[in-house]
Amino acid sequence: MPSTISFLLGRKPVTIDFCGSAAWSPAWTLLQYLRSLPDRKGTKEGCGQGDCGACTVVLAEPDREGRLKYSAVNSCLLFLPMVHGRQVLTVEDLKFPDGSLHPVQQAMIDHYGSQCGFCTPGVVMTLFALFKQKPHASAAEIRSALAGNLCRCTGYQPIFRAAQQCLALSGPERESSEEGSTLAELNSIPPAEWEWTGKSEIYCRPKSLEQALEMIGRNPTLSPVHGATDLSLQVHLKHNPPPGILDLSAIPELRASRQEKEELILGSGMSLSDVAGHVRRTHPALEEMLQRFGSAQIRNVATLGGNVGTASPIGDALPALMAYGAAVELKSLAGSRTVPLSDFILGYRRTGIAPGEIIAAVRLPFPPPGARIRAYKVSRRHDVDISTVNGAFRLQLDSDGRIREARLVFGGMSPFTRRAAGAEQALLGKEWSRAAAEEAAARLQEDFQPISDVRGSAGFRRQVAANLLLKFWSDTRSGQAP
Amino acid sequence: MNLSAENALYYVTGEAAFVDDMPEPSRLLHGLVVTSAEAHARIRSFDLEAARRLPGVAAVLSSRDIPGHNQMGPVIRDELCLAEQEVTFAGQAVFLIAAETMELCRQAAAEIRVEYEPLPAILSLEQAMEAQSLLGPPRTMCRGDAEAGLRAAAHRISGTLRTGAQEHWYLETQVCLCVPGEGREMTVYSSTQHPSETQALAAGVLGISRNEVAVEVKRLGGGFGGKETQANHTACWTALLSRATGRPVKIRLNRDQDMIMTGKRHRFRIGYSAGFDSDGLLQAVRFDFHSDGGAASDLSFAIMERAMLHADNAYFVPNMEIRASVWKTNLPSNTAMRGFGGPQAMAAIETILDRIARHLGKDPLEVRKRNFYRHAPGNVTHYGQTVVEPPLSEMADRLAASSDYHTRRRAAADFNACHEFFRKGIALTPVKFGISFTTTFLNQAGALVLIYADGTVAVNHGGTEMGQGLNAKIQAIAAAGFGLPAGQIKVNATSTSRVPNTSPTAASSGSDLNGMAVRNAIETLKQRIAEAMPAVFADRFGGEKSSAEDIVFEGGCIQDRRRPGCSVPFSEAMREMNLRQVSLAASGFYRTPDIGWDKARGWGKPFHYYVYTMAVSEVLLDLLTGEARLLRVDILHEGGRSIEPGIDRGQIEGGFLQGVGWCTTEEIKWDEGGRLLTHSPDTYKIPTSGDVPPVFHVELLEGRPNPGTVHGSKAIGEPPFMLGLSAWLAIKDAISATAGHREEPDFDLPATGEAILLSLQRLKPGR
Structure with a gap:
């Protein structure tokens, strides 16, 4: 089987053959690759764990309409084969061929957007992606796009001013003429499928679901991965790689969604940014949580399947998914099965996935009219932080105003995301009143025995969890929009 | 004309080379520092042979392999380059490895056998005080008779304030590239704020003279004080490996290593008593400053001195007594960080002013204005320096007007009266910051x-x-x-x-x-x-x-x-x-002319001049989650005649937000073994773009050229940092509003969501 990947690095086609090279391993990150090149030192490592954005680069690939779609990503988390068939743009690529600066670069200069300059290449690339994808971004969208780029010098204000200037300028662009040839070149790169066995690692990259199932059927120790935002840390930060990696990022059907009568079916490989766009109208509480999930760079590659499969106790998508009654669609050579998410997650980072299975999709039912659903996240910092406690709550009232169904899902309160059975029970049959919310909150003390850790003490978690129910009441009481 | 444009051009195109971006010399080796996981332990034995035998490993060094002095203390020689018989903090360098690749370095590190015998560790200020573990003799600074002033005052308050440590979080971690030359020559490319000291210490560990070491610094990817002394460490380690192998060596700490190994802003415990009259005019203040110096002196005494010299901030205190102790703990040696002791001291005096206002039921701004430095004799600091024409009152009036301070305070009170789960808070705080090294020869x-x-x-x-x-x-x-x-x-x-x-x-x-x-x-x-x-x-x-x-x-x-x-x-x-x-x-x-002071007496003119700056912050506090969001910030800054207003504005905005981080989300935690828990950006949270107030005004006060400085300009780097205290006290104001401003909330620094919720709970009526 071949073991090459092909992509565009800026305007230059690059092919890497992992078999022919002692230097490269497919579990290398894109950042390690870029930093190894003498002319790509602009991309920096600030943390090597997807938290600071100094390594931000932009990936361009054809979207459904056949146009180039630009996404800012953390190059420190992406495994190198994941750029196959895409264009990788770094800060060195932005100048126009005549040597003049891109409007994003010029605006950063005009507004003193650089002080020490170390975060600047990442900031420039984030702004470039915004310039391409969202030229009419609001002030809030600019802030949100930049939340994944830490800057310790400027206080961000000069960068906001730069963003406003360059976005105001984004008119007919000089590089558009190049996009046609870029698209043609990217489209001419055939999908890569291969299995690579190094000294101690295995890296498989199937291009179809059948192939993926066949590979994991043969070798159930493979770790399936889409965006690698979690697994990459295990490999590169903890130096504890899994026995093998099954890279699912090349499988188109996993990145697709479809709508059925009663539910949305979201491919497990859809990025969280994509998912947020799909569920904005139908599942606003999930969308709201996804807006605070990691940074834009993370959301552009992290997936719903990854968040579900990781089963972290503070996975930010999980409470909302459970509140909406999501189910997980699992596939293997033996067939497929669908399991409610609340039954799928069994313990701390432990799920009911069977050997040889992969998560193919998440089925997300449409909520019935009148359902009151909210999701909350409490973290030390508002943006790009891991939850101390998160929660998603859903109530269904009878026509006489009594609670018929309650789902109160909490993360950060136990080793895994789960419902608060006692608190839910306390609500049934009651009117949705402050007293009911407080009674349910009191029952949480029996539902959960949270731990103290670096993000917060057990007492703080208990207090916040109880308060979130009060907040839920305050936000959904009569008179408020359901 | 934007004068920083030329540098910026290289930043925005990626051409600007930091140390790790320089073309790698041929035969370059990568270096790794092997550190202690114990906070305090005796090294019983170690064995480096297996590591040394690995193919591709060029050197594995211990303290025994240092050709010169095993010492990198910058002022006081109490800091070993590599541990000898004992380790005194987790993260202390014990061995050095140079190998062809970082992967090989890691493999070699895994082959090192060390036997530690754990010893009792001191991990908190309280433990250090209990054990009388001082880093040096305590110091006192006083003017007048604080004791008598306190006794005579109509009103007295006292309390204890704790301020937290802060990680610098320069985006570029510590890094050094050493290239050996002919004979004993060594060229050191370092990300250091102090090239001459890096040169001296590298020469010291190598046992060579300074004219054989050249240190070159193109630029730093941020410093904030964290590379004033502690960039020396990485440079010394790299130089040792380069000397041992005769080859170029680069050490770049990764983010977690950097956070674990390097010192932070000193945490302080400050006891205070203040006496004042019914108008809120200060009669006397007594402070007990205790700082956590960590395992070695580093700059702790200079930092404590600056804290003592900023205990007054912008206020005339006729009777003042400051007692100060720097304590030795089994943590990495704490070091310089923007403000250099000033922030901790100002947090304390501002707490006093804030409390006086609450105690007397007055507006805090009114109390602050009443106590500002003014005409003689109210224009002499507790260390004898005359504060020449302080613009404090005019600035406060101007800022209060431009920021609608009084209107917004009334509006916040109205908001608070009709919201159950939210409170707004507003605070205006000033900064008077002395410019000059207090170690006079450095000027x-x-x-x-x-x-x-x-x-x-x-x-x-x-x-x-x-x-x-x-x-x-x-x-x-x-x-x-x-x-x-x-x-x-x-x-x-x-x-x-x-x-x-x-x-x-x-x-x-x-x-x-x-x-x-x-x-x-x-x-x-x-x-x-x-x-x-x-x-x-x-x-x-x-x-x-x-x-x-x-x-x-x-x-x-x-x-x-x-x-x-x-x-x-x-x-x-x-x-x-x-x-x-x-x-x-x-x-x-x-x-610098006309400065000088008697350190022993604590009297004289340590500063060339003062910088004045002020901020008003307004916050919205969610009483259910403890989350505080900045709504609006207005800053008025007096910075002489600016050489480049665009640069100065950036220093103000950036310094302010760094200060807000120290006051709110940035919290350093260690485990019970003295190992840093918050060693990565996923647990240590510096401000993001989302933390910038949506309304943020910065005004530079014009028309006051500074006599005796280049082009009439003033220094800019540190003063804005302490404006972050306005956000901190705005949060306190919001908490205080839940009890009708009648009770004094428990309130330390940083004000994390958890700390806020705890403070709110303690204020609840009936508790």
């Missing part, structure tokens, strides 16, 4: 200015460019001096080979000191050129002989101001100078 700088025969200029100075825009300001000063466009001036990388014995770029002094040294070098050159020009003019234009006093440098030309038309372009003139054998290189030197 000096050198420069070397070179003019080439084509009329271009190269400027060398002792400061380091780390984002503060120093080189852009130096370029502006040089351009103005020669009457040239900025593009004709190039500021070189800082090198100990060109300017010796420099001071660190710290204490906000970079432009003041180096700018003056550059200006002095330029004046020397101009004088020399002016003396040679009359002959040039005579040859070219004939006529009466020009006089050197009439030669001016303007608009890219050199001319006789008395003889219109008698003008030669600068570049032509320089060719002439070269032909006429005139030296076009000059060094410049500057020492």
